[in-house]
Amino acid sequence: MAGEPPEYEVLWGEPVGSGQLAAAEEGYRAAGPAERLLWERLSVFEGAFDRRAVEEVCGYGTLASADVGAVLDRLAHLALLPVDDLFDGEDGGPRHWMPHAMRAVGARRLTARGDRWAVVTHHRRWCVKVARRAAEWWQRGRQVDARDLALRELPDLAAAMDPTTAPLGPGDEVGAALEIAVSLWFLWLSCGRITEGRTRLRHALSLHPGPPPARALWLAAFLELESGRPEDADPLLVQAWASAVRDGDERCLGLLAHLRGSIALYQGRARAAAEEFRAALARIGDAPGFGPTREACWAALALCFSRTDPEAAQEALDQLERDGAGRRTWAGRDLFADAWADHARAELLAWDGERERAAEHARRALREHLRLGSAVGASCAAELLARIRLLDGSPDRAAHLLGAVDLLRTSVFDTSYEPARYCTAVRSRSDAALSALLDDPALREAYEEGARKGLFALSKER
Numbered sequence: 033m034a035g036e037p038p039e040y041e042v043l044w045g046e047p048v049g050s051g052q053l054a055a056a057e058e059g060y061r062a063a064g065p066a067e068r069l070l071w072e073r074l075s076v077f078e079g080a081f082d083r084r085a086v087e088e089v090c091g092y093g094t095l096a097s098a099d100v101g102a103v104l105d106r107l108a109h110l111a112l113l114p115v116d117d118l119f120d121g122e123d124g125g126p127r128h129w130m131p132h133a134m135r136a137v138g139a140r141r142l143t144a145r146g147d148r149w150a151v152v153t154h155h156r157r158w159c160v161k162v163a164r165r166a167a168e169w170w171q172r173g174r175q176v177d178a179r180d181l182a183l184r185e186l187p188d189l190a191a192a193m194d195p196t197t198a199p200l201g202p203g204d205e206v207g208a209a210l211e212i213a214v215s216l217w218f219l220w221l222s223c224g225r226i227t228e229g230r231t232r233l234r235h236a237l238s239l240h241p242g243p244p245p246a247r248a249l250w251l252a253a254f255l256e257l258e259s260g261r262p263e264d265a266d267p268l269l270v271q272a273w274a275s276a277v278r279d280g281d282e283r284c285l286g287l288l289a290h291l292r293g294s295i296a297l298y299q300g301r302a303r304a305a306a307e308e309f310r311a312a313l314a315r316i317g318d319a320p321g322f323g324p325t326r327e328a329c330w331a332a333l334a335l336c337f338s339r340t341d342p343e344a345a346q347e348a349l350d351q352l353e354r355d356g357a358g359r360r361t362w363a364g365r366d367l368f369a370d371a372w373a374d375h376a377r378a379e380l381l382a383w384d385g386e387r388e389r390a391a392e393h394a395r396r397a398l399r400e401h402l403r404l405g406s407a408v409g410a411s412c413a414a415e416l417l418a419r420i421r422l423l424d425g426s427p428d429r430a431a432h433l434l435g436a437v438d439l440l441r442t443s444v445f446d447t448s449y450e451p452a453r454y455c456t457a458v459r460s461r462s463d464a465a466l467s468a469l470l471d472d473p474a475l476r477e478a479y480e481e482g483a484r485k486g487l488f489a490l491s492k493e494r
Contacts, residue, residue: 075138159192173364286315300453435482
């Protein structure tokens with residue numbers, strides 16, 4: 033009927049009924065002054081939150097941080113839902129989420145009060161701290177926890193990485209947006225969120241008013257490489273080098289040497305890659321606070337030599353263990369480096385004809401990359417495992433793995449993506465061996481069955 037309110041509104045991408053909004057308004061009117069104020073301020077959260085987050089974002093002015101906890105307890109039954117999203121081993125109290133109807137009421141009242149931008153500013157500062165904490169956990173060996181923290185808080189972090197929604201001009205907030213994006217480098221590069229990281233970082237860089245920080249340019253270049261665009265990484269690498277030299281950022285110069293090595297390895301220039309990884313080791317220090325670790329450099333060196341100089345590859349793996357032992361006196365293992373080290377060990381064992389041990393290390397690499405979320409690493413490890421299965425005379429198991437790899441790649445990357453030559457060399461040999469065999473209906477079925485099962489299921493098969 034004309035003049036009647038709509039049955040629902042789309043709020044934050046979800047339909048919310050007019051009845052829900054009316055109930056939320058009624059609950060807001062029934063709340064006390066302090067509860068109403070907290071209700072409004074909580075509307076800036078995109079995802080779930082705990083008491084510490086509420087204190088940092090909402091506890092200021094007439095609602096003191098010391099009083100927030102008690103007000104939150106009174107408000108919880110009126111406007112919030114409990115959330116059980118603590119990850120394994122995390123210490124923390126109850127967490128809550130504000131349903132969209134309640135959030136809409138709070139957001140409208142917050143805007144009407146004229147306080148929205150102040151709360152958004154507090155929220156962005158909290159997001160910077162969360163990103164820093166996740167980055168610190170990653171460097172200190174709590175890598176799964178770091179990934180889980182970043183993913184859980186990603187709705188809020190994503191909002192803070194968009195400077196165009198800032199209370200000030202985009203140029204005034206782009207520094208915080210860049211810091212969050214760069215702090216989450218591990219989520220983009222090591223945990224499979226390459227496309228998202230590239231999009232968010234490019235957006236923030238496009239709004240930066242001056243010369244971008246060297247580490248932001250390093251990350252932008254690395255994301256181009258991991259997207260299969262090494263030619264687009266080169267100009268960013270040059271800019272990053274000039275910025276790091278200008279700022280005297282020795283650590284970033286080490287990161288750039290590591291990146292140059294990664295580009296060379298991607299392109300199949302193993303000798304040049306090894307030189308760059310050695311240069312990185314000379315610069316990054318014993319306990320880097322940001323970016324790839326020394327173990328990651330040693331694992332990369334082992335990959336460079338694994339097909340041409342087994343002794344040098346083994347020496348790099350031995351040095352990885354020695355460096356890692358020192359690091360583990362204050363931090364845990366670098367799981368990402370361990371996965372690539374297992375890949376290199378599988379290559380060496382296959383070289384020596386120890387195929388069963390090689391298969392076990394390839395499986396370990398596959399499982400660890402899947403655990404972290406790296407599609408690049410998982411695909412490469414699975415293709416190596418498929419090659420070992422072919423050498424063992426098990427073409428059906430190889431076809432399973434290759435079917436799953438192809439499904440993963442097409443679901444994660446666009447059609448222009450080209451894997452590194454280090455990986456394609458293994459795949460081309462497997463494809464050549466299977467090309468005649470795939471005319472066999474049983475092997476074709478095995479390939480399709482592998483795609484249906486997926487790499488997670490196949491990684492558990494011995």
